[in-house]
Structures are given as C-alpha cells and as structure tokens.
Amino acid sequence: MLLDAWRFVRDLNRMDGQDFPMSDLTQPLSLSLADLAEGREALYRYRISAAVHAAFMAAFDDRSPVHVDDEFARARGFEGRVSHGAILNGFLSHFVGMRFPGASALLLSAEIRYQSPCFLDDEIELRGRVSQRSESAGTVLLGVVFYNVTRQRVAASGKVFVRVGG
Secondary structure (H helix, E strand, C coil): CHHHHHHHHHHHHHHCCCCCCHHHHHCCCECCHHHCCCCCEEEEEEECCHHHHHHHHHHHCCCCHHHHCHHHHHHCCCCCCCCCHHHHHHHHHHHHHHHCCECCEEEEEEEEEECCCCCCCCEEEEEEEEEEEECCCCEEEEEEEEEECCCCEEEEEEEEEEEECC
16 A cells, blocks of 8 residues: 555656656665764755645645635735645655655654745755754654745744654
C-alpha cells in the first residue's frame, strides 16, 4: 500500500513535467542522533504544483472557496486562490521522514505558524536546524522555516519535535 502511494506521487510529478527517479521517493536519508549536532541544518525545495493541489483535494476534500475560487479569494484581498496551509505540513512530513533526519525519525509534534499565503506554483524552500538534542530521550527539536522562493518571503515557521533512533 505504501509503495502504491509512492507510485501515485511519482505519477503526479510526471504529470507535472517533472520526472523524479523512484529512488528519490523510496530511499530516505538516515541520520542517527549522533549525526544531529546542535546547529546542523538541512534544506529541501518543494513546489506547490497543480498535481500536489489536486492530490490534497482528492485526499481531504477541503473545498473552501478561498482555496478553489480565484474570484472569491481576490474579493478578500488575495491575488488568487490560496494554497492550503496543510500542504506545507505534508512537505514537513516528507522532510522529516525522508530527508532530515530521515528513515530513523518519528515526528512527535509540530508547531507551525503561517505567516504569509502561498499560491499555486510557488516554490518553497524548507530549512530545518537542530536547536536542541537529548541523548537520553533520543529526540531533537528542529527549528523550521518555509521560505517562499517565488514571493521572496517567509511563508511559515515553527518547531518540530522528533524522535530519532533505531
């Protein structure tokens, strides 16, 4: 079932004109707690593509007009329909589980503050930095920033508590 989900994401990316090798989706990095010194950083870029938006809509059916109707969103002061904030949460889940720390990680909690809206086709750079590490608990606290490269502003930021270990 999980492999089917990866294939689904791969196929969505292909529909979007991006052909990511399957290994990019199925081979997470795997950093140990010892690898995660305070101050260590990682970043990964994502795009809020039409395929990502469609997959989110198919999975969660949040059809609030501000997310699906350009005219409705413009009438409320936005330049167009606003991307669902939870899409950023999905990027965060991928980042923690596949990139930093990767395979040995379990996301325990996330506190995210949305600071500016994102829109379809925005490119988002997600940066994580180890701010605390607890050897005894086997956990790290990551500070995260979602930087909207397209709009040159911070979209969201927060803290993520992650268990790391075998």
